[in-house]
Amino acid sequence: MADSAAFEAACARLEESGGLDRLVARGTMRLVLKAAGLEPKTATARDLVVAVERLLPAELSARGVPEPQALCASVVSALQSVGEHRATETPEAIFARLGRS
Template sequence: MAESAAFEAACAALEQSGALDRLAARGTIRLALKQAGLEPRTATARELRVVAGRLLPAELAARGVAEPDAVCAAIAKALEGVESTPASETPDAVFARLGGG
């Protein structure tokens, strides 16, 4: 399953901050997305910026990350240049394209 470019960028930014390793960074962002009712494969840059601002700081603090707000700000900045589209079409988008709604 392919994740969205925004998810990949957010994970890379969290890993580059030095706060968490690759596996922990991906898992932490997945948990924050799940709390928001989002999936890594369809999350857009806009949605991830909201998650980084509202849910991710608490997740990072729970994992002992120093200065979680600064880390989340770096993630949001990394997401600025990412195209805000999911990796694959959602069912709604497919039906709309096919003329079903």
């Protein structure tokens, strides 16, 4: 299964604006999501905004990225244009749909 659109957008912005290569940007975002208890495949833009604001600055500082707060603001800006749907249906949604039929 592919990663969520929000995860892809956040990683793309880290690559473009942060001077990180693809592997480092994606790895950094995966570490942030893991620390937040989220999965890249199901994380929404709202989930990622919270994780980026609270956890990403420390990860970027650890990697020597200059101005981590500005980069985080750029990532949040990119996430605001991403839809809020989940990449997969939750079990609850599937059973609710089955119960209506």
